[in-house]
Amino acid sequence: MQSVHTMSAFDEELKYLAKRIAAMGGHAERMVEQAVAALVNADPGLAQKVIRDDIVLDEGQREIDDKAIIIIAKRQPMATDLREIVGAIRISADLERVGDLGKNVAKRVVAVTDGRQPTSLFRGLEALANLALTQLKEVLDVYASRSVDKIGFVRDRDEQIDAMYTSLFRELLTYMMEDPRNITPCTHLLFCAKNIERIGDHATNIAETIYYIVTGDQMPAERPKSDKTDKIGLPAALPVK
Amino acid sequence: MQSVHTMSAFDEELKYLAKRIAAMGGHAERMVEQAVAALVNADPGLAQKVIRDDIVLDEGQREIDDKAIIIIAKRQPMATDLREIVGAIRISADLERVGDLGKNVAKRVVAVTDGRQPTSLFRGLEALANLALTQLKEVLDVYASRSVDKIGFVRDRDEQIDAMYTSLFRELLTYMMEDPRNITPCTHLLFCAKNIERIGDHATNIAETIYYIVTGDQMPAERPKSDKTDKIGLPAALPVK
Numbered sequence: 433m434q435s436v437h438t439m440s441a442f443d444e445e446l447k448y449l450a451k452r453i454a455a456m457g458g459h460a461e462r463m464v465e466q467a468v469a470a471l472v473n474a475d476p477g478l479a480q481k482v483i484r485d486d487i488v489l490d491e492g493q494r495e496i497d498d499k500a501i502i503i504i505a506k507r508q509p510m511a512t513d514l515r516e517i518v519g520a521i522r523i524s525a526d527l528e529r530v531g532d533l534g535k536n537v538a539k540r541v542v543a544v545t546d547g548r549q550p551t552s553l554f555r556g557l558e559a560l561a562n563l564a565l566t567q568l569k570e571v572l573d574v575y576a577s578r579s580v581d582k583i584g585f586v587r588d589r590d591e592q593i594d595a596m597y598t599s600l601f602r603e604l605l606t607y608m609m610e611d612p613r614n615i616t617p618c619t620h621l622l623f624c625a626k627n628i629e630r631i632g633d634h635a636t637n638i639a640e641t642i643y644y645i646v647t648g649d650q651m652p653a654e655r656p657k658s659d660k661t662d663k664i665g666l667p668a669a670l671p672v673k
Numbered sequence: 674m675q676s677v678h679t680m681s682a683f684d685e686e687l688k689y690l691a692k693r694i695a696a697m698g699g700h701a702e703r704m705v706e707q708a709v710a711a712l713v714n715a716d717p718g719l720a721q722k723v724i725r726d727d728i729v730l731d732e733g734q735r736e737i738d739d740k741a742i743i744i745i746a747k748r749q750p751m752a753t754d755l756r757e758i759v760g761a762i763r764i765s766a767d768l769e770r771v772g773d774l775g776k777n778v779a780k781r782v783v784a785v786t787d788g789r790q791p792t793s794l795f796r797g798l799e800a801l802a803n804l805a806l807t808q809l810k811e812v813l814d815v816y817a818s819r820s821v822d823k824i825g826f827v828r829d830r831d832e833q834i835d836a837m838y839t840s841l842f843r844e845l846l847t848y849m850m851e852d853p854r855n856i857t858p859c860t861h862l863l864f865c866a867k868n869i870e871r872i873g874d875h876a877t878n879i880a881e882t883i884y885y886i887v888t889g890d891q892m893p894a895e896r897p898k899s900d901k902t903d904k905i906g907l908p909a910a911l912p913v914k
Contacts, residue, residue, distance in 0.1 A: 494891065501759055508749040518742055539913040605857060612850045619863060650735065672780040
């Protein structure tokens, strides 16, 4: 009975880690959503809320790290269980970084809204954010269900994000060239777009970690790129990933 | 004797991890140095070498992760030894990211040198890169020596990097406003500057991990910021960290 009891306590610990990851994921999504909403609606109050909220993810990552190390030391897990714990450490690091990127977007709200930009630019950024957030949500769903057989969607989605980022990058440059007063706010929007594009990369990292947890194998290192800026020697007006 | 032999084999494994981290650190430093040199000297051949070299860090991180997990599973280490192994996983992730940032600078070489910019801009970027690389080298020295008592220098250095980034950011914006033809290359230089500033952040992360390995404690979460852009509501022409 003792052994069954111990196993079950261990399972509880693993479940707790997974639950904390899910909570971190939800929090990271909300931060990004609100940061983009603050930008689009020129809402510095909401931006400040997002900036304050970031500490939750910093603490979440620290708690998961500490818990994971205690579990490893106490339970000395092997194989799948060990991958589960190491995976939790990695995913929480990616989610903490997503929060940082959301916070960085929030910090740019005043700089961008000082010189109010054409609405179409915000629409572009919103669309990019929606795509990256959908990617993140779907990946977190895969984490919950562990059904990695359909994980290929991650790469397609990432290609879409890259393509949309490329088009937004060009558009922002043309606004800057049209009127020097657009340069400063559009520079901050370029960084916002880059941050959101990076959120897609972190979602892809998380997908790779989930694949590793479930299968024990690494997904191939290099994923195909569609933004065609991977090679040097391309026109300067293309973004570089 | 068996026990001594086993302990010594374990020590060898830990030493191997530390040796691999040191090698990754040297490789990451070189990549950043060469990426900046490629930018300053408009050398696309060197840029391509840096881009190719990035795979070494990807593989290094993967090897350290795999080895670390095998060691944990086989040796079931506790306390300091466990922190040493978890720390190796974290540091290799930071170094891999430094390599990515160096690669990203290298990818921008052609875009920047298409419209040749004033030399002073490159000097500013070179100075920023030197500061970030010095930071990284000093942190890797602390990793080698484990003498965390002087680790406070990391914060001062990071403040210097932030201040220099702020000044470079402003300078680049003025060049963009002077002549629309500067907009595209200067945008890429802004991203290069941001990448280099981020390398300083990763060096700080590594310092925090070393502190954790040696003491078992976390360094305080928020480090002081000197670039004065942390609060929203500041002039739009300031960069945002």
